[in-house]
Amino acid sequence: MDSIPIIDLKDYVKGSDLLVQNVSRACEELGMFQVINHGVPQDICQKVMATLLEFFQLPYEERAQFFTEDQSEQVKIFSYSLKLDDQKKVAMWSETFSHPWHPTQGFTHLLPKYPPQYRDVFAEYAREIGALMSMLFGLMSQGLGLEKDCIEKRVGDRPNLYSLANYYPPCPQPELTLGLNEHNDITALTVLLQLDGVTGLQVYKDGNWVTVEPVPGALVIILPDQMQVLTNGRYKSAVHRAVTNKWLPRVSLALFYAPNDETVIGPIENLISEDHPPNYRSYRYKEFMEEFHRQVGQRRRVKETFEI
Numbered sequence: 001m002d003s004i005p006i007i008d009l010k011d012y013v014k015g016s017d018l019l020v021q022n023v024s025r026a027c028e029e030l031g032m033f034q035v036i037n038h039g040v041p042q043d044i045c046q047k048v049m050a051t052l053l054e055f056f057q058l059p060y061e062e063r064a065q066f067f068t069e070d071q072s073e074q075v076k077i078f079s080y081s082l083k084l085d086d087q088k089k090v091a092m093w094s095e096t097f098s099h100p101w102h103p104t105q106g107f108t109h110l111l112p113k114y115p116p117q118y119r120d121v122f123a124e125y126a127r128e129i130g131a132l133m134s135m136l137f138g139l140m141s142q143g144l145g146l147e148k149d150c151i152e153k154r155v156g157d158r159p160n161l162y163s164l165a166n167y168y169p170p171c172p173q174p175e176l177t178l179g180l181n182e183h184n185d186i187t188a189l190t191v192l193l194q195l196d197g198v199t200g201l202q203v204y205k206d207g208n209w210v211t212v213e214p215v216p217g218a219l220v221i222i223l224p225d226q227m228q229v230l231t232n233g234r235y236k237s238a239v240h241r242a243v244t245n246k247w248l249p250r251v252s253l254a255l256f257y258a259p260n261d262e263t264v265i266g267p268i269e270n271l272i273s274e275d276h277p278p279n280y281r282s283y284r285y286k287e288f289m290e291e292f293h294r295q296v297g298q299r300r301r302v303k304e305t306f307e308i
């Protein structure tokens with residue numbers, strides 16, 4: 001009970017009903033699961049992790065060009081922080097590198113020149129994750145009895161695709177801090193890759209923090225807030241956080257799939273009935289993001305402000 005589901009996607013091509021059921025159960029109960037045999041070659045996953053580790057360990061001068069507090073920058077390194085009751089800001093024990101990604105469009109000219117393989121490795125990984133996300137949206141739609149392309153269509157065209165790579169250096173006193181405070185992802189879908197052999201990610205389950213063990217070759221699927229709203233609460237947005245450790249640096253890479261600013265998000269009509277009235281009002285994603293920015297530095301509760 002104190003572990004999260006591991007779902008084998010090797011049956012996908014056969015269109016297995018059991019697979020659809022396993023996915024929808026994990027989405028309904030926890031909003032998080034790991035996938036294996038997902039079709040993303042393991043050597044690409046290993047290369048992207050090794051490249052990120054190299055990037056975060058580049059000399060300060062090389063990374064400094066990306067440091068900014070301007071959240072509107074497309075490519076940036078920043079640190080999360082929390083405002084305490086006395087309004088003092090405390091930084092989390094991590095550094096985060098954010099930039100766009102896209103499975104097919106050229107985006108790599110925006111990315112770092114060092115390490116030299118960064119752009120190629122990332123482009124390859126992005127292509128693979130794009131295909132996987134489409135497959136997952138399909139399974140998640142089918143799990144609700146919807147047309148296979150329903151959720152992806154509702155998340156809308158011209159999605160906002162960006163990645164967050166997190167670097168957690170070893171921490172002398174992990175019990176005094178966190179790598180990343182508890183949160184819900186705000187987008188529509190997250191695929192997270194974590195470094196083999198180093199734990200850190202935890203999910204809130206039945207009142208406890210449960211460690212998401214790195215499984216070699218696995219990817220972690222996290223359901224964000226837009227998925228909870230679109231499914232009128234049938235699927236859960238997972239509450240999660242990252243802790244640090246004393247011994248080893250840890251890297252994780254989250255690829256997000258978000259609606260564009262103008263897309264209207266609200267419960268899918270087929271999931272609404274007299275017995276299941278809408279739990280959320282519809283909004284433009286831009287409104288959601290404005291509320292998100294208003295709650296900066298807090299344990300955010302963004303979708304809650306759109307509850308009916």
Ligand code: OGA
Nearest residue numbers: 164166200201242252254
């Ligand atoms: C995130 C996240 C967890 C981790 O970037 O949104 O939840 O394991 N990361 O680093």
Ligand code: NI
Nearest residue numbers: 183184185240
């Ligand atoms: Ni997250």
